[in-house]
Amino acid sequence: MQNEINIPIILDAVRKVGNVFLKDYKQNAIPQTMEELLKQLDDIDTICLASLKEDLSAEFPDIIWHIGDEFDTNSQRNPAQQGDYWLCDAMDGAIQYLQHIAGWTINLVLVREGKPVFSVIFDPFANEMFWAKDGDGAFMNDQSLKISSKTDxxxxxxxxxxxxxxxxxxxxxxxxxxxxxxxxxxxxxxxxxxxxxxxxxxxxxxxxxxxxxxxxxxxxxxxxxxxxxxxxxxxxxxxxxxxxxxxxxxxxxxxxxxxxxxxxxx
CATH class of the missing domain: 3.40.190.80 (D-Maltodextrin-Binding Protein; domain 2)
Structure with missing residues (x-):
């Protein structure tokens, strides 16, 4: 899969936009109305998607984009009926970001034939990049991940x-x-x-x-x-x-x- 997916380019693109948001973290006033909240959420989506498309479209011109709207329940029941596509959650934990609380990430998934084959979650605040390839393991930055061995x-x-x-x-x-x-x-x-x-x-x-x-x-x-x-x-x-x-x-x-x-x- 390394020949098909240029992993460093993907990780760099996600890190770049995550650090843009980190620079602006706590710089905007916490939204006090629904109108302010929706406007700031929309701004996050727009900035994130534009940056990722700019950095990834040249390397992956045939992969289309799909925005994961967690408020749309029905669309989550099945993968999109298309070939390879990026599924982008512009900011998971966006409410924390807007409330000036840690715990927000940039998430990106490559879906192929209805299953995730590559995913990345970047936590800019902790400078931790979690990523995985289907069948090839999971990593945080350059370290392999290992699940808990607790029994109690x-x-x-x-x-x-x-x-x-x-x-x-x-x-x-x-x-x-x-x-x-x-x-x-x-x-x-x-x-x-x-x-x-x-x-x-x-x-x-x-x-x-x-x-x-x-x-x-x-x-x-x-x-x-x-x-x-x-x-x-x-x-x-x-x-x-x-x-x-x-x-x-x-x-x-x-x-x-x-x-x-x-x-x-x-």
Missing amino acids: LAVMLAVFEYGHQDKSDNYLNEKIGSTVTHLLKNFGIVRNYGPHGLQLAYVGAGRIDLFVQEDLDTYNWIAGLLIAKEAGAEILTTNGNPWKWGDENLLVAPKNTTEKYLKITK
Whole structure:
């Protein structure tokens, strides 16, 4: 795949735009109205996409672009019906960025025949570049990633997340509440952090022991899923089946930890 994908060019392009945002971090006023919030979110998307297209289109002229809109639930159920394409989450954790809080990243995924084959998540604040190639491992900067080897739930860090879809009439709030209760009763440390992809990359790096989410959030997951998988984590649904694009929940952890979690919830 190295002959097909110029990895340094991709990483440099993502690092470049991430550092642009780092330079401007905390320079804008925190939005106080919905109008201000939406305007700043739109500006982030515009700046990020323009920079990435400028730096990558010459090297990859035949790869088209697709924006991952996590607010569009239906579009997340299936991969786009096209050939190779970039799936860009301009800023995962953009709310943290606008609120002057750490925990925001630039995420980019190359999708081929409906599956992610290369992904990168760059955390400018920590200067950490997580990336993975399908079948060739996962890395943080130049170091191979390794999942946690913990066996005691009492010393494990578990995280839960939730998406943006309406939860008023589909029992999702109850499912999320039940999930959090299971975590609090059984895991030593439970957190909710924000940037979904980065948390999944942290599972790959052994920093987080388990990630679970009870609603559909494909675009926020997809970059981190490849990184976690290539580092050795299991990628499952919350009922223990192998996860596939469009599944409406997600469980990611080392195999021994997913087995413990599934026993707890059943």
